[in-house]
Amino acid sequence: MYDIKAYFEAETIDEATRLLADNPNLIVIAGGTDVLIKIHHGKIQKAELLSIRKIKSLEGIRKLEDGRIIIGPLSTFTQIINDPVIKENIPILAEAALSMGGPQIRNVATIGGNICNGATSADSAPSLFVLNAELKLKGQQGERIVPIQDFYLGPGRVDLKPGEILTEIIISPENYIGYAGHYIKFSARKAMDIAILGVAVLCKIKEGTIFEDVRIGLGVAGPTPLRCPEAEAYAKGKSVSAQVIAEIGRLAVKSTKARTSWRASKEYREHLVEELTQRALKAAIVKAGGEEIA
Amino acid sequence: MLKKISFVVNGKQETLEVDVRESLLEVLRNRLGYTGVKKGCGVGECGACTVLIDGVPIDSCIYLAVWAEGKNIVTIEGIAKNGELSKVQKAFIEEGAIQCGFCTPGYVLTATAMVESGKKYTREEIKRELSGHLCRCTGYQNIIRAVEKALAD
Numbered sequence: 001m002y003d004i005k006a007y008f009e010a011e012t013i014d015e016a017t018r019l020l021a022d023n024p025n026l027i028v029i030a031g032g033t034d035v036l037i038k039i040h041h042g043k044i045q046k047a048e049l050l051s052i053r054k055i056k057s058l059e060g061i062r063k064l065e066d067g068r069i070i071i072g073p074l075s076t077f078t079q080i081i082n083d084p085v086i087k088e089n090i091p092i093l094a095e096a097a098l099s100m101g102g103p104q105i106r107n108v109a110t111i112g113g114n115i116c117n118g119a120t121s122a123d124s125a126p127s128l129f130v131l132n133a134e135l136k137l138k139g140q141q142g143e144r145i146v147p148i149q150d151f152y153l154g155p156g157r158v159d160l161k162p163g164e165i166l167t168e169i170i171i172s173p174e175n176y177i178g179y180a181g182h183y184i185k186f187s188a189r190k191a192m193d194i195a196i197l198g199v200a201v202l203c204k205i206k207e208g209t210i211f212e213d214v215r216i217g218l219g220v221a222g223p224t225p226l227r228c229p230e231a232e233a234y235a236k237g238k239s240v241s242a243q244v245i246a247e248i249g250r251l252a253v254k255s256t257k258a259r260t261s262w263r264a265s266k267e268y269r270e271h272l273v274e275e276l277t278q279r280a281l282k283a284a285i286v287k288a289g290g291e292e293i294a
Numbered sequence: 295m296l297k298k299i300s301f302v303v304n305g306k307q308e309t310l311e312v313d314v315r316e317s318l319l320e321v322l323r324n325r326l327g328y329t330g331v332k333k334g335c336g337v338g339e340c341g342a343c344t345v346l347i348d349g350v351p352i353d354s355c356i357y358l359a360v361w362a363e364g365k366n367i368v369t370i371e372g373i374a375k376n377g378e379l380s381k382v383q384k385a386f387i388e389e390g391a392i393q394c395g396f397c398t399p400g401y402v403l404t405a406t407a408m409v410e411s412g413k414k415y416t417r418e419e420i421k422r423e424l425s426g427h428l429c430r431c432t433g434y435q436n437i438i439r440a441v442e443k444a445l446a447d
Contacts, residue, residue, distance in 0.1 A: 001313060001315035001316055001317075001319065002315045002316075002317065002358070003315070004314055004315045006295070007314040008361070019387055032356055032357065032358065033338060033356055036317075036356045036358070037337050037338065037356065040336060040337055040356075041337075051361075053361065056319060065322065078350075087381050094398060101338075102424065102425045102426025103423055104338065104352050104353045104404075104426040105338055105353070105426065105428045107350050107351060107352050107355075108356075108357065118336075119387075131347075189421075190425070191422065191425030191426070192339060192425060192426065202409070203411060209447070211320055
């Protein structure tokens with residue numbers, strides 16, 4: 001049996017934020033694929049859980065008339081993979097979702113949990129970073145919208161104030177229309193593994209040969225997922241060529257703060273950043289209608 | 295803390311009080327006697343505890359029993375009908391996809407969900423769908439062949 005001391009179930013967002021505000025010890029649980037494992041391993045003891053599984057308004061994926069895509073945080077990875085709005089408009093998120101865990105895990109794990117855990121290895125994070133995802137957070141005091149880049153504070157730490165929950169993940173049309181992207185998860189196994197490095201590249205190509213915009217999102221290249229501002233600034237307006245792509249790969253390393261873990265050394269991760277950024281960018285260029293670069 | 299829940303297991307309506315600390319795996323095995331649900335790793339890595347919840351394969355070891363309220367659950371005990379094995383089970387036997395048998399219930403349930411989806415799968419997609427299961431005996435090839443056979447029938 002799990003070491004659970006108390007278990008509450010909220011049916012509305014208001015009920016959830018009220019319960020959270022009243023008891024700061026409550027841990028939010030949705031799919032449970034992280035929280036229950038932490039309890040199993042004793043990292044959480046005498047858990048006081050607040051289930052948000054029954055809150056209908058946190059479900060579903062939809063596209064608004066203004067083009068904004070709203071992803072409910074209770075959406076499972078399987079739902080993300082199969083959703084027509086995601087597949088058509090932001091397939092880079094579906095690619096990332098498919099790389100997470102295995103089928104049984106994807107059938108229950110939620111994207112909201114993936115984000116709120118604050119793990120640098122979150123498989124959805126590099127894609128959400130390049131899509132400039134915004135997060136709607138709700139508490140008893142009201143709601144606020146935070147760019148995902150500002151939401152991650154450190155390893156396992158996110159900008160959720162006491163009593164707040166994530167209610168929407170928002171992708172704006174200016175961040176996906178005209179863009180194409182590619183995601184690479186580098187791990188020892190193709191399934192059921194944690195990334196050694198995750199790389200998402202999103203790009204927009206002008207006149208078939210010029211980088212109008214390049215965005216690079218990395219997971220496990222630092223204490224939080226991150227973007228590569230130096231490489232991205234360099235790319236803007238440059239003609240697409242193998243030399244420019246190589247330089248983008250080199251510059252991407254500058255934004256990283258990789259460390260050595262049992263999975264890989266810092267040096268190996270940096271090598272992967274340089275190499276995989278180029279590979280992901282080359283694939284993204286083709287998807288964006290540019291010419292293939294060998 | 296006890297909570298009364300009602301759910302269907304292998305076509306049979308069950309109503310019982312479960313402890314909020316119990317996993318669905320524990321309730322199915324220890325309270326209802328469905329010992330075909332195997333406990334392997336206990337952390338969602340090995341897939342031995344896989345059951346179908348509303349037709350979807352999930353790891354019952356990391357699923358709280360209270361979440362099963364109102365759900366339709368199928369374990370390996372619910373796969374054979376009227377004493378006859380399902381086509382997935384037959385394919386596993388014909389392809390020799392079983393050695394010690396511990397992982398087999400989970401594989402059969404995932405394969406059953408694949409067959410029931412009516413979708414076509416490439417060999418790579420079959421591997422991906424089976425990737426949430428570990429088998430330490432067979433080397434996987436016979437299992438993949440069995441699933442291919444069940445899907446082709």
